């Protein structure tokens with residue numbers, strides 16, 4: 001029975017997509033059947049795996065709004081064991097279209113009931129907002145991975161996100177846990193970055209991943225080659241950090 | 257009659273708030289009465305000017321949803337000539353609350369009818385999405401400033417944003433122009449950044465600001481002091497770039 005992880009943070013540009021793409025690639029490369037779901041209308045995860053969003057025929061939009069089966073829409077990728085439920089442009093209108101629908105917050109959770117038996121891990125890349133798409137991702141998830149940029153503005157948004165997760169746990173998904181806070185784009189020459197790391201570790205002692213993702217140009221280059229840094233340049237500092245994170249997640253999941 | 261500029265891009269973390277805060281500070285320091293509107297539930301612009309979002313009593317939420325007057329809600333800041341219409345946490349639910357309301361796309365445009373007579377420039381910091389809050393910002397604006405990070409994923413989202421601006425021009429706001437594309441977080445040591453700059457200049461020859469904002473640590477530090485880099489460290493490369501942008505905007509606006 002696959003573990004469903006939502007990668008979420010309403011703060012923009014903190015490394016959600018980069019984490020979803022490289023962590024799912026890491027899990028697949030370690031031999032675990034993994035499904036990545038791109039829930040962001042920007043389709044960054046889709047293009048980060050080499051698919052062009054305009055070429056996608058059926059997407060997560062058709063699964064959520066037209067109730068097509070997730071199995072029919074999921075695609076193979078160039079990486080063994082890694083499958084993708086792509087996003088497409090029509091997802092832009094989905095949040096408004098979902099508002100009047102029955103059980104609008106549970107559309108994703110219901111869509112995954114069957115398909116989660118076929119995968120060990122399912123990762124959901126969420127858009128930078130707390131609207132109905134992210135609410136669907138959090139309602140379907142067992143736990144949340146929260147990428148947190150080592151910058152001042154990133155700390156500000158954290159309490160709003162934790163409040164939202166608490167609200168979802170009370171009303172829509174009682175079992176929702178925090179898988180971990182992931183510190184990203186860490187630049188060791190920047191004293192503010194060190195302050196952010198210390199502050200987060202202090203406030204959330206048991207919930208921060210040991211692995212820290214450094215700022216690394218290979219991570220921002222690899223999407224232009226349509227392949228994760230875990231494949232494009234496995235020896236880079238960015239890919240090594242995501243490999244360590246993958247190992248840490250597998251250890252945490254096996255133990256619990 | 258003030259010029260209303262929406263600072264928008266659904267891609268997250270590209271420098272929308274940093275641009276809205278430093279450009280509005282630049283315009284105010286140059287003697288132009290300026291109003292900054294924080295339309296993002298994260299309230300980054302509000303905290304970037306030293307206000308704590310929890311301390312805010314009335315916000316843009318009350319203007320859009322309860323139709324309180326913008327004049328009553330606007331606050332002075334520590335910078336002469338600069339006023340702020342703050343955001344607050346209740347903005348998180350605004351997008352869903354706006355859906356059933358009359359003239360839901362025009363709430364911001366109607367709220368600015370009076371107050372725009374009192375200011376020479378009004379800047380709107382939009383959230384990282386194309387939902388009803390950003391649609392309200394674009395419908396109220398004369399023109400859009402589009403911050404564009406010099407990264408691969410940033411280029412991907414641009415055509416969706418330009419499509420949305422075209423749609424708004426056809427249906428809600430016929431006069432909407434593009435004030436300019438602003439290249440941000442430029443790192444001259446990174447070859448991909450140079451490629452992005454060349455590609456954007458090639459595709460949009462007349463619409464890219466001459467001023468380019470470099471990646472500069474002072475810009476990411478200044479929010480933790482609750483004051484724009486234009487004030488916190490006026491001699492920094494980041495502040496100098498925003499000062500040049502301010503000058504360029506004033507020249508373009510006076511000329512047109």
Ligand SMILES: Nc1ncnc2c1ncn2[C@@H]1O[C@H](COP(=O)(O)OP(=O)(O)OP(=O)(O)O)[C@@H](O)[C@H]1O
Nearest residue numbers: 012013014015016017018128214215216220268407
């Ligand atoms: N550790 C890193 N080092 C360097 N660049 C990075 C790193 N992580 C992400 N990036 C780059 O920073 C930008 C933002 O990252 P990404 O798109 O993954 O964030 P996001 O949170 O998914 O953004 P959005 O909120 O728009 O969905 C991208 O251009 C990406 O390539």
Ligand SMILES: Nc1ncnc2c1ncn2[C@@H]1O[C@H](COP(=O)(O)OP(=O)(O)OP(=O)(O)O)[C@@H](O)[C@H]1O
Nearest residue numbers: 012151268269270271272273274384470471472476
């Ligand atoms: N030129 C720059 N150099 C260095 N850091 C920058 C620069 N511009 C912005 N930053 C930092 O990068 C992060 C993202 O910037 P900012 O919050 O302004 O983007 P945004 O587009 O408003 O994000 P969101 O999509 O969440 O609203 C912030 O931590 C900010 O301090």
Ligand SMILES: [Mg+2]
Nearest residue numbers: 016017040044
């Ligand atoms: Mg993303």
Ligand SMILES: [Mg+2]
Nearest residue numbers: 272273296300
């Ligand atoms: Mg912002």
